[in-house]
Amino acid sequence: MHPSLMPPRQVKIGDAAAFVGSTPRAIRHYHGIGLLPEPERGGDGRRRYGYEDMIRLLWIRRMADAGIALDDIRDAFTTGTASTGADSEDGFTGILERLEETLAEQEATLRRQRTAVQRMRTEGSRMGLLSDFVTERLRGLPEGSLRRADLDGLLVTERILGPLGAALQATRFIALATHPALREDSDRIDDAEEALDDSVAADDPRVAQVAAERHAFECALQAVIEESGLGEDDDALFDAWDTLHPAAADGGEDAAGLSSGSREAGSMSAREAIGKMPYDFSPARLRCMELAEELSARDSAAT
Template sequence: MHPSLIPPRLVRIGDAAAFVGTTPRAIRHYHAIGLMPEPERGADGRRRYGYEELIRLLWVRRMADAGVALESIRDAAAADDLAATLERLGRSLAAQEAELRRQRSAVERMRARGARLGLLSDLVAERLEGLPEGSIREADLDGLLVMERIFGPVGAAANASRTVAMATDPALREESDRVETAEGALDDTVPVDDPRVAQAAAQRHAFETRLLDVIERSGIAAQEQALIDAWEAEHPDDAGEPSERVMSAVEAVGKTPYDLSPARVRCMELVEELAAR
């Protein structure tokens, strides 16, 4: 018989799948979603695949390996619009790549700085660089993480000046601990007119006054402003108004768990009154 009269060789679905590098189940799925037409079946009722079908399977396999969704491959083939599909895929992969770089940078930052410090933005973390080892407490970092969520990097960096001042002045840290202990004792058993409420308020006011004086005289405030100015110059889109990811202070109060006794609330009011004088 002349070679041109010899019918083309057809293979079964298992052989076609093995050649392409997929599975018979995957090929059946291609048929089910309309990605490939059903091939002719042999006398035994089984599907048979020829050269053109194998080419189509290889094409689908390569496209899927590149990240193109099967539905997109089907639609592109039907509309003969493969170029547009690849263009969209390119943009999507570029965005994913940028996100992976951001995630990797965040992981490396946490590894280099330590888990807790690494959770803070670069601006806030840089504000704490060079401080004596062990001078920053975990509670300080946790508080700054909350501040950054509410007020953004700039607001948290400004608040970090308190941490810097206490980290470099042990006496100031001790006074802060005494004030917090006095305030912590104002639980639900303490009446709002108890003398301890006014005493704790006076202690807090005196401490805050001294703290602000230390921040100004030591140059901490100037360092803070210089870092913030440099950061805002490098991130003009993030300067000024908080980003959408930053929660308003009012919203944060409604979503943050807290348990302030009436005596503690009264203490805070008295501190505000003292500061306003």
């Protein structure tokens, strides 16, 4: 072989890194974690890498590119009698099985993320993040008829009560979106409630007045829901949910009056949520809510 083509018996770390497609820093890290034994050093104190070192570096690079963790590569190497021997294959069997499971989980995650992105592009960035069960309930509404506060409320409800609870709440926003006068009344009362800030005493006469207006509005809203047939749609929601989740159809009733199967994993009861979800309500506004509930309870008892 011509002297100019004669390969060196050993190379420095920079040449070794360039050959295997790595970096000197990565190779030093391999030494630090025990993945690659420290090679002998030359008279200048620098590391020198021979043929066996380069073979091991090439295998490390290929396995790392395949997604195998460096710690697993090191463990696999230490179980075999040689870095490329037949015995070392046994050390990789379990590692590859775990890697395949991890990749399958990552693929499932990517599919869910891709589906979520597609739904966001189709339904809108906020509505697309709600569950299919909820967005299907809202389908057909005029564009822009749902407000950000409506979607925020549905997001919170879905977290607490699951998709079925949020889909039932969506009925309220459908009625408001399709009845402008009702939406106007809703805005007026919302503003009146927000005005009950910390500067208003809980026993201020305005608190009882706003509570009465809220109660009257809720009665009017419920009447519109029943007259427009939205109430019947709500009944159909339970059937649709049971069809999608037959295993949960025989569940008992929870505190919210919804089937226990209506909640997804990780959701919580209303009682649990009270201590975890902050609401910036003044004492006056809380008292207003209590009074409105009392008025509603009286009506229910009377009927």
